[in-house]
Amino acid sequence: MSSQTPKDFLKFLKNPDFIDGIYNYCDSWCDRCAFTDKCMNFAMRKYKEDQSRQTSTEDSLTEVFQQTTDLIKQLIEEKGMSWEEVVSQADTATPIIDPHKEANKHRNVKAAKEYTYLYGSFLKKEQGFMKGKGVEFQNDLNKGLISVEEAEKALLRIEDAFEVINWYQSLIYIKIRNACQLFFEEDLSDFMIDYYNGKAKLTLISIDRSLAAWLVLQVHFPEKANKISEILLHLEKLRRQIEKDFPNARKFVRPGLDR
Numbered sequence: 001m002s003s004q005t006p007k008d009f010l011k012f013l014k015n016p017d018f019i020d021g022i023y024n025y026c027d028s029w030c031d032r033c034a035f036t037d038k039c040m041n042f043a044m045r046k047y048k049e050d051q052s053r054q055t056s057t058e059d060s061l062t063e064v065f066q067q068t069t070d071l072i073k074q075l076i077e078e079k080g081m082s083w084e085e086v087v088s089q090a091d092t093a094t095p096i097i098d099p100h101k102e103a104n105k106h107r108n109v110k111a112a113k114e115y116t117y118l119y120g121s122f123l124k125k126e127q128g129f130m131k132g133k134g135v136e137f138q139n140d141l142n143k144g145l146i147s148v149e150e151a152e153k154a155l156l157r158i159e160d161a162f163e164v165i166n167w168y169q170s171l172i173y174i175k176i177r178n179a180c181q182l183f184f185e186e187d188l189s190d191f192m193i194d195y196y197n198g199k200a201k202l203t204l205i206s207i208d209r210s211l212a213a214w215l216v217l218q219v220h221f222p223e224k225a226n227k228i229s230e231i232l233l234h235l236e237k238l239r240r241q242i243e244k245d246f247p248n249a250r251k252f253v254r255p256g257l258d259r
């Protein structure tokens, strides 16, 4: 077990190199992120991984949880409050509307969910078409119609497009649902309004990148143009709706990620 105390843990969390809240508005694609050394979320995950190398995963998570709990207890005590007071304060607010239910009914959330279905059915129906593309490139190579470099470049672009589409398809739904749910919360602070605008912006960026990736597929798979066009139109509609419903989203500056 690690000998870290709550104070050590707090010191670790207060690394001045961290960009405040960068992980709130990123796409969670850490493998492609240029800010891993400035991200507390990434550092915490790494910390947990390092811990689990020394102990069992369960022990490690228990310890992180315990340290966090101790830290919160310490902060509450410093404010001269008790756990009971904090819990009773948290229980008092009864929402008049249920933001969770409202979010599920929201047109953007429904459209985002529909997109995940369209994506799923596209992949299911079109299984094996990548293999077909490989054979096609091979034939073109044999006939001298394209060079090895051209074929490799095209395959890499297609592969990247699939990765991008795959990464963002569920993120679009999760993040816009998040933004819509917050939107229906009552008495939001300015910070929370920024927060949902940030989530909406992340959704828009995820859509921007997905649209670009689908266009790559459309260029390379003209025989699938009808289906891909349907998906492109669906995403474009969703993008416009979000821009209309969250007019300040694009203006939101995500810490560390937007200049």
Ligand code: SF4
Binding pocket: 022, 023, 026, 027, 028, 029, 030, 031, 033, 034, 035, 036, 039, 040, 041, 042
């Ligand atoms: S900011 Fe980068 S490192 Fe941190 S969670 Fe997001 S993608 Fe991962």
